[in-house]
Amino acid sequence: MHGDFIWYELMTPDANSARTFYSKVVGWTIGASGGEPGYAMIEGSEGMVGGMLTLSAEMLRHGARPAWLGYVAVDDVEQALTSIKQLGGKVWMPTTEIPQGRFAMVADPQGAVFYVMTPKPPPGQEDKESLAFSYERKRIGHCAWNELMTSDPAAALRFYSQNFGWVKDGEMEMGPLGKYEFLSHPSRRSAGTMGSGMIGAVMPMMPGAPGPTWLHYFRVADIDAAKAAIEAQGGRVLNGPNEIPGGDFSMNGVDPQGAVFALVGARKG
Known part of the structure; x- marks a missing residue:
């Protein structure tokens, strides 16, 4: 869609x-x-x-x-x-x-x-939908959240709304860092097949950030095991794990080659 x-x-x-x-x-x-x-x-x-x-x-x-x-x-x-x-x-x-x-x-x-x-779906699979991003289920290894950090949240919201139909769907105050504004896909929400249609959020640039960027959060089964694996495999944890609404924990890191990534998952311990 x-x-x-x-x-x-x-x-x-x-x-x-x-x-x-x-x-x-x-x-x-x-x-x-x-x-x-x-x-x-x-x-x-x-x-x-x-x-x-x-x-x-x-x-x-x-x-x-x-x-x-x-x-x-x-x-x-x-x-x-x-x-x-x-x-x-x-x-x-x-x-x-x-x-x-x-x-x-x-x-x-x-x-x-x-x-x-x-x-262009393969023949016979024209109605098959991508599960790369999981709107509703907690699929391990699939993307669970898409976060845009930008220098102008209001302008970014207008741009993505006009191009893709996304809308602001609530917000959370972050004190001096500004607002964390949630994004949803109304067509998915109205279809009723993809949960709330929530895509992710838009937030202001954080101090020291190199520039506007999308950050995609992939779901792991155990956030603490993932943190240990990052460090054992030569990556670096930038922040977290931090508890987020709903009881999961999120974490940002950088892989050994320099790509920034993000994870979300439960705490098993």
């Missing part, structure tokens, strides 16, 4: 190390990298979550850096790019066609980067 997060991609210069790290931390099954540039599929507990793109030396020379990026479904990529540009966004990579659909890399007006994609 237009406006859904349907895929997540890790860009990394060292696929083998990243495969080991995330398999231990999140519990993903990550396939072998194939093609040129290398691309490997990432599988959660109930299906595909995303892919891992190996950054070549040429990509690195042109400015590519380790990062996680999300894909948002759109009905028509070219129409989406026109709208994104008209509303102050930028196109960083023009439309590319692959057997799975058409996609492009873009940035919102404040500079947060993401992909838009018109997927």
